[in-house]
Amino acid sequence: MNGSGVPLAAFVTAMLAAGLVAAVPLVLAALGEAVGEKSGLLNLGIEGMMLAGAFFGFLAAFQTGSAVLGVLGGIAAGAVLGLVFAALTVSLRVDQVLVGLAITIFGGGLTAFLYRDIFGGQNPSLNVDAPRIAIPLLSRIPVAGPAMFNQGVLFYLAFALVPAFAFVLARTRFGLQVRAVGEYPFAADAAGVDVTRTRYLAALIAGSMAGLAGAFLAVADLKIFQVGMTVGMGFIALALTMVGGWNPYRILLASVLFGLLRSLGNGLQILGIDVRTEFITMLPYIGIMIALAILAGRTSIPAALGIPYARGRR
Amino acid sequence: MNRHRGRLGIIAASAVLVQATLSGSILAQDATPAATPGAGVTVEQIAVVTPSARTNQGWDQQAADAVDSVAAAAGIEPVVAENGGYDDITPILRDLAAGGAGLIICHASGYQTVCPEFAAESGVPVAVIENPGAVAPGLVADIETQAQEVAYLAGVLAGNTTETGTVGVVVSGEPPTWNYMTVGFAEGLKAANADATMLYSVIGEAAYDDAAGAKRVTEQQLAADADVIFGMGDGASFGMIQAIEEHNAAEGATKAWFIDVIGDKKVEHGDVLLSSVLFDYTGIYTQMLDDLAAGTFGDIYTMDVQNGGVRLLDLPEDLAQETKDAVAEAEAAIVDGSLTVSAISDAEEMKAKVAELFPE
Numbered sequence: 001m002n003g004s005g006v007p008l009a010a011f012v013t014a015m016l017a018a019g020l021v022a023a024v025p026l027v028l029a030a031l032g033e034a035v036g037e038k039s040g041l042l043n044l045g046i047e048g049m050m051l052a053g054a055f056f057g058f059l060a061a062f063q064t065g066s067a068v069l070g071v072l073g074g075i076a077a078g079a080v081l082g083l084v085f086a087a088l089t090v091s092l093r094v095d096q097v098l099v100g101l102a103i104t105i106f107g108g109g110l111t112a113f114l115y116r117d118i119f120g121g122q123n124p125s126l127n128v129d130a131p132r133i134a135i136p137l138l139s140r141i142p143v144a145g146p147a148m149f150n151q152g153v154l155f156y157l158a159f160a161l162v163p164a165f166a167f168v169l170a171r172t173r174f175g176l177q178v179r180a181v182g183e184y185p186f187a188a189d190a191a192g193v194d195v196t197r198t199r200y201l202a203a204l205i206a207g208s209m210a211g212l213a214g215a216f217l218a219v220a221d222l223k224i225f226q227v228g229m230t231v232g233m234g235f236i237a238l239a240l241t242m243v244g245g246w247n248p249y250r251i252l253l254a255s256v257l258f259g260l261l262r263s264l265g266n267g268l269q270i271l272g273i274d275v276r277t278e279f280i281t282m283l284p285y286i287g288i289m290i291a292l293a294i295l296a297g298r299t300s301i302p303a304a305l306g307i308p309y310a311r312g313r314r
Numbered sequence: 315m316n317r318h319r320g321r322l323g324i325i326a327a328s329a330v331l332v333q334a335t336l337s338g339s340i341l342a343q344d345a346t347p348a349a350t351p352g353a354g355v356t357v358e359q360i361a362v363v364t365p366s367a368r369t370n371q372g373w374d375q376q377a378a379d380a381v382d383s384v385a386a387a388a389g390i391e392p393v394v395a396e397n398g399g400y401d402d403i404t405p406i407l408r409d410l411a412a413g414g415a416g417l418i419i420c421h422a423s424g425y426q427t428v429c430p431e432f433a434a435e436s437g438v439p440v441a442v443i444e445n446p447g448a449v450a451p452g453l454v455a456d457i458e459t460q461a462q463e464v465a466y467l468a469g470v471l472a473g474n475t476t477e478t479g480t481v482g483v484v485v486s487g488e489p490p491t492w493n494y495m496t497v498g499f500a501e502g503l504k505a506a507n508a509d510a511t512m513l514y515s516v517i518g519e520a521a522y523d524d525a526a527g528a529k530r531v532t533e534q535q536l537a538a539d540a541d542v543i544f545g546m547g548d549g550a551s552f553g554m555i556q557a558i559e560e561h562n563a564a565e566g567a568t569k570a571w572f573i574d575v576i577g578d579k580k581v582e583h584g585d586v587l588l589s590s591v592l593f594d595y596t597g598i599y600t601q602m603l604d605d606l607a608a609g610t611f612g613d614i615y616t617m618d619v620q621n622g623g624v625r626l627l628d629l630p631e632d633l634a635q636e637t638k639d640a641v642a643e644a645e646a647a648i649v650d651g652s653l654t655v656s657a658i659s660d661a662e663e664m665k666a667k668v669a670e671l672f673p674e
Binding site: 015025125221222224263266270 | 370482518521525527531535549552661674
């Protein structure tokens with residue numbers, strides 16, 4: 001309760017780093033979700049896909065001793081669930097909300113079952129090398145440098161993917177097709193865009209990114225798997241996708257804001273600021289609601305979001 | 315626009331549905347005959363409802379393991395209903411009763427109200443955590459854990475171990491048991507090291523499985539110079555340990571230690587584990603079965619340092635002898651009654667007490 005003697009520079013660095021690292025799985029999952037939703041697929045299974053990514057990433061890394069294979073395992077698990085989502089919602093036109101929820105429940109149940117079945121009552125840690133990479137010069141910037149430029153590979157990758165996704169969505173033929181099938185699939189179809197193929201690809205990307213987000217948690221960040229370890233991050237990523245208006249840069253801002261506010265709340269507690277715990281834990285959600293209120297009206301939901309497409313049927 | 319609002323409404327409703335579904339609900343078909351005070355009941359199945367996974371090497375696992383152990387010794391069937399969550403568990407209780415449970419352990423302070431209500435409605439005996447007011451002969455027993463006593467010992471251990479003079483407490487929520495222990499730890503720390511600084515952080519409302527959140531909080535406490543972390547986290551504790559291990563691996567870092575709550579993680583994390591607060595429920599669960607058979611069920615069952623219901627994990631062999639002596643001395647004082655540790659369950663009162671002990 002007494003934080004008066006806290007070494008301030010190191011503490012602020014840790015607070016900043018904690019906020020940014022907390023944003024990484026949210027950014028990864030929300031970027032994928034943005035592509036899926038832009039194509040008209042509302043994927044509520046993101047939480048289950050993250051859990052699958054975390055578990056299979058952990059399992060692959062545990063079995064092979066390789067963090068790289070672990071991350072690939074996580075991506076593959078998310079991708080498989082993404083394809084399942086696409087098969088059910090795009091090909092069979094099952095309600096997207098129901099399929100998404102089913103995948104979330106399935107992901108939670110499957111990973112809990114397999115984890116116990118494979119590891120029994122043990123909670124092993126990974127013994128893999130996931131080193132930090134200090135960017136020369138930048139990592140020496142006081143306070144912010146170590147927080148931003150002395151991190152793991154996936155940290156940098158998450159931030160690097162933001163402009164990449166923005167470019168793909170805004171400037172490429174595939175991005176145009178994704179946006180077209182999410183806004184007016186009938187017109188896109190008439191113009192020669194393969195709606196089914198485009199949505200399958202979007203679902204694959206969404207699942208892969210959710211799997212990567214889960215693998216980041218289990219393989220790179222915590223080096224453990226815990227039943228239900230995503231603790232609702234998938235749903236937060238879903239909300240951040242909407243708050244960010246399906247724009248990768250805004251999604252990054254919203255995710256970082258969420259992470260930093262959570263980190264700030266922790267910091268206030270350590271500094272002994274007399275604020276009720278409930279308020280501190282609410283802080284990031286209040287911030288997001290304010291952001292939502294500010295951005296309301298400036299974004300438009302993809303017109304065909306959640307609506308299955310069948311050629312010739314309106 | 316209306317269509318979009320409607321869709322967002324569906325999403326919100328769906329999220330609620332997920333939560334409800336994960337909490338579990340299957341209707342019960344019938345109920346177990348009611349226990350009557352004074353009349354002995356032979357229990358053929360003992361059940362426990364835990365809020366989280368039974369494999370978390372924490373709060374949930376200790377109860378699940380104890381139920382298994384007691385059932386094996388008594389030759390009856392154990393049932394563990396895990397991941398009950400923190401909402402209304404009545405459907406789960408109905409399922410257990412329909413399945414033949416003769417005693418249901420409601421292993422979360424969040425079940426303090428729903429379980430006595432269910433016992434009154436169904437007649438199935440239950441045991442609740444930290445709710446002595448609910449005790450009813452033949453129906454409701456209360457488990458009181460004098461966890462503050464063993465946390466005091468942990469505080470003495472931390473106070474004698476810290477080199478920076480800063481000690482951190484990280485909790486995954488503020489349930490009564492964690493609050494009792496925070497106060498006990500603070501008093502022990504103050505007694506052992508009057509100049510120490512104590513940091514306190516809550517990960518979230520019920521962040522028992524939030525290992526990632528726990529890691530961030532612990533990293534911040536370590537950056538604030540803490541070199542002993544007392545972590546009450548359940549599954550979240552693994553995140554705390556990860557933070558300490560990474561901190562210790564950094565060049566030039568002060569060696570940091572972890573005092574765990576519940577479970578023995580020495581094999582995996584002996585390099586950072588200073589000790590652990592252990593709860594052993596087997597004694598009181600066995601007593602409950604005996605009391606049900608004798609018709610005397612419905613009492614307050616206490617676990618304390620004296621009866622061994624709560625204790626510290628054996629201290630590391632290479633720990634300084636004076637530290638071991640200080641812990642042993644405090645333990646003896648608690649057992650002989652010359653030392654009383656404050657018992658505070660309310661979060662705000664707990665914070666006031668800690669602020670009194672460690673003023674700015």
